[in-house]
Amino acid sequence: MKIEEYSFGRIVINGKTYTSDVIIFPDRVKGGWWRKEGHCLYIEDLKEVIEEKPEVLVVGTGAYGAMRVPKETLEELKRHGIEVIVCETKEACKIFNELSGKKRVVAALHLTC
Numbered sequence: 001m002k003i004e005e006y007s008f009g010r011i012v013i014n015g016k017t018y019t020s021d022v023i024i025f026p027d028r029v030k031g032g033w034w035r036k037e038g039h040c041l042y043i044e045d046l047k048e049v050i051e052e053k054p055e056v057l058v059v060g061t062g063a064y065g066a067m068r069v070p071k072e073t074l075e076e077l078k079r080h081g082i083e084v085i086v087c088e089t090k091e092a093c094k095i096f097n098e099l100s101g102k103k104r105v106v107a108a109l110h111l112t113c
Helices: 043-052 071-079 089-099
Strands: 003-007 010-013 016-018 022-024 056-060 083-087 105-109
Touching: 003 089, 010 022, 043 071, 043 105, 056 089, 071 083, 083 089, 089 105
Parallel strands: 056 083, 056 105
Antiparallel strands: 003 010, 010 016, 022 105
8 A cells, every 4th residue: 555645634545535534554455434523533433443453553644633643542552562653644655655565564644624
């Protein structure tokens, strides 16, 4: 999977455009990703990610970093042996592309604010 382009509210992955939040798995993209609470990431929002057992989860918190990731969510992911990188979505896209192919990486990306 390769992120080709990201701008506020829009991302292009492997030639396909998405206009809502996404989770990028090694072999597929889950478009239209919704969370329990829009600007907060809870562990239950990441059930599929945990089942995938990635080495690294890259979380994109939005163009301006509006989505927060509670300490409890980070601790639970670490308990599952998942390294977590949290940053604004533009940077998260860059990191995902750098790690893709080197590690088993998943990205959970908030595309707007």
